[in-house]
Amino acid sequence: MYENLNSMQREAVFCTEGPLLILAGAGSGKTRVLTHRAVYLIEEKGVNPYHILAITFTNKAAEEMRERIDKLVGFGSESIWVSTFHAACVRILRRYIDRLGYDNHFTIYDTDDQKSLMKDVCKNLQIDTKVYKEKMFLGVISSAKDELVSPEEFTRRAVGDFVKEKQAEVYREYQAQLHKNNALDFDDLIVKTVELFRHDAEVLNNYQERFRYIMVDEYQDTNTAQFELIRLLADKYRNLCVVGDDDQSIYKFRGANIRNILNFEEIYPDAKVIKLEQNYRSTQNILNAANFVIANNVGRKPKSLWTENSEGEKINFQRLDSAFEEADYVVRDIQKKVREGKCSYGDCAILYRTNAQSRLFEERFVVSNTPYRVVGGVNFYARKEIKDLLAYLKTIDNGRDDLAVRRIINVPKRGIGAATLGRVQVYATEMDISFYNALKMADDIPSIGRAGIKIKPFVTLIQSIRSKLEYLGVSQILQEVIDETGYVKELEAENTDEAKARIENIDELISKAVAYEDSAEEPTLSGFLEEVALVADIDSLQQGNDYVVLMTLHSAKGLEFPNVYLAGMEDGLFPSYMTIISDDPMEIEEERRLCYVGITRAMTKLTLSCARQRMIRGETQYNKVSRFVKEIPGNLLGGAESGQGEARELPARSFRQAGSKVNPIFTVGNAQSKPYQKKPYQSTSFSSNATNSISLEYGNGDRVKHIKFGEGTVVQIVEGGRDFEVTVDFDRVGTKKMFASFAKLKKV
DNA sequence: GTTAGAAACAATCCT
DNA sequence: TGTTTCTAAC
Helix, strand or coil, rough: HHCCHHHHHHHHCCCCCEEEEEEEECCCHHHHHHHHHHHHHCCCCCCCCHHHHEEEECHHHHHHHHHHHHHHHHCCHHEEEEEHHHHHHHHHHHHHHHHHHCCCCCCCEHHHHHCCCCHHHHHHHHCCCCCHHHHHHHHHHHHHCCCCCCHHHHHHHHCCCHHHHHHHHHHHHHHHHHHCCCCHHHHHHHHHHHHHHCCCHHHHHHHHHHHCEEECCCCCEEEEHHHHHHHHHCCCCCCEEEECCHHCCCCHHHCCCHHHHHHHHHCCCEHHHHHECCCCCHHHHHHHHHHHHCCCCCCCCCCCCEECCCCCCCEEEEEEEEEHHHHHHHHHHHHHHHHCCCCHHECCCECCCCCCHHHHHHHHHHHHHCCEEECCCHHHHCCCHHHHHHHHHHHCCCCCCCCHHHCCCCCCCCCCCCHHHHHHHHHHHHHHHCHHHHHHHHHHCCCHHHHHHHHHHHHHHHHHCCCCCCCCCCHHHHHHHHHHHCCHHHHHHHHHHHHHHHHHHHHHHHHHHHHHHHHCCCCCHHHHHHHHHHHHHHEEEECCCCCCEEEEECCCCCCCCCEEEECCCCEECCCHHHHCCCCCCCHHHHHHHHHHHHHCCCCEEEEEEEEEEEEECCCEEEECCHHHHHCCHHHHHHHCCCCCCCCCCHHHHHHHCCCCCCCCCHHHHHCCCCCCCCCCHHHHCCCCCCCCCCCCCCCCEEEEECCCEEEEEEEEEEECEEEEEEEEEECCEEEEEEEHHHHHEEEE
């Protein structure tokens, strides 16, 4: 098993005791090393899997690692903890956070929640949000938490500085509000776990004894708080193995502290350092380009990647007249390659710097009927209808989450307005009780008068569903909420495309709840809510689907594709305007690392593209070719304008006047997708070579079984684009319409 | 208390 | 250009 590893990889696998730093270049097989290392620990060293902790960067990476270990060892892999920092912390906090004075049923606030909480905080403190933006405070607080700076510490450091004192005040109040709502934000998950370990020796010792072997992937992206967490855990047995690449550090904005990797040997003087420099992924040309680009950074650990792979094709560089044409070129190029049998759609990825760039590509994909998928952008769980329903679940689960209660108190409309809510809030504050508890006592609040009659049904609703918690599953509770509130009914009545898309989203949420019940060992409402809070869009990306994927360079980290397009290679876009005008030269270096990450995603073919002219927020910009393109020697490049990018105007291009509308197809008014709408491609059917088109194993009149609704008879099947809409008359629950891919009906 | 239309505003990247 | 907030009319 260990023979397919090279000597360096083997050394890393066999070095199990003591601190170990693995500097693993892009594509050098670090995931293989980590999985084999886990296997080696279990099989050769006789380590109980129970004693192993592996931290990955995304849930997807965690899943993959677990699967791979699973394949290599017969049994026991399920008792290894493989998870992200955040997921691991939630698991620990669910058990012990009561020791920090929180309730174990805490809720997790996402960015939206944080924003509305901050709004309240600013209102309470009478801060003019025109002068000091909520976003600024949230940014400051987040950075403080990344660095483990508590509100008290922050306050101490702020003395004498007017603005900082204000920030400290906000930080304190924000934290107090979170506590009052029994909620944690993302950063708190890490901070509170560190706090717990520092504050409670018994708990710390518990976990130190458990996690005798610790591995951390993507170590260059850990922040100070995460480092401290790991340091505490590893302090007893000191079997800490971290894997990273300083050249791929791209999360400074999230607090990633590059010193963690650069100073590892100072913190652990007895650390062993192993470098993995052989690349197995890319062609010579691609790797050379990456090496030339990254060589322009100063202050990196010296290393040189090499490969035994062939030279491969030249890197294709294209400079188009406009962003429309850029999108058009890329999509056509993909289709050409697929037609020629050079690759499949699933081999292709389009990577860009900003999410906004995806739109033009989407439009081209839609009109050309090409299967694609956008990763990132608006999170599924951030959509209004989903957040509404989740707010109901949160209220049922944790009555102390004021934010959730206030979100849904008037959804659907109950005629309770801002004035009433204000009065309830005043009462709650005076009595020092939660918003929900104040609602329960609506009758006793003199100021609200008749409005109390409107509040009562809401409280009764929540109480009645809450009383069913004991014997109903998560999906049934969700269904109960939907039925009792009439949420879906109201949408059905609207009968618009938008409403239909929302209903479809809700159906998907139900499926997710069902799936959760099936997979979790001990399904609980809290468990479901936290799983939902911690998923990233990238987690759902599956291998083997035949569609082109579009995503930001950040999301692409850790992935690889045979055919990669880096779009928007323009100064001002990539590197971004913000980093160009910044006076900190390190910011450009981070962009360059991002470029390095992008280039090294490609296995056989890499295309760089840019546009002379592009519309950004309604304004037309004329950008120069990205400086990163110019850092690649001309002999590695091919394409329309190879060599030293500065464009000579080719005569063939000037037939079209600058600024004129390029192609009427792009200007169709309603072509843009709004976040709640179905993505355009979902309503058009794919051409026949798309492999994910489904066929049904049942037909009209057949008896089928649904995981939740039980058995029933198929009444109608309507083909709706990529999916079938199936109407089933269920024996127990009556007639339901559903989409075949969500419903997972089984013929009986 | 609700709604639609107008005006203001925004600058990446993400668990 | 796209989204959020404000304002005025119902």
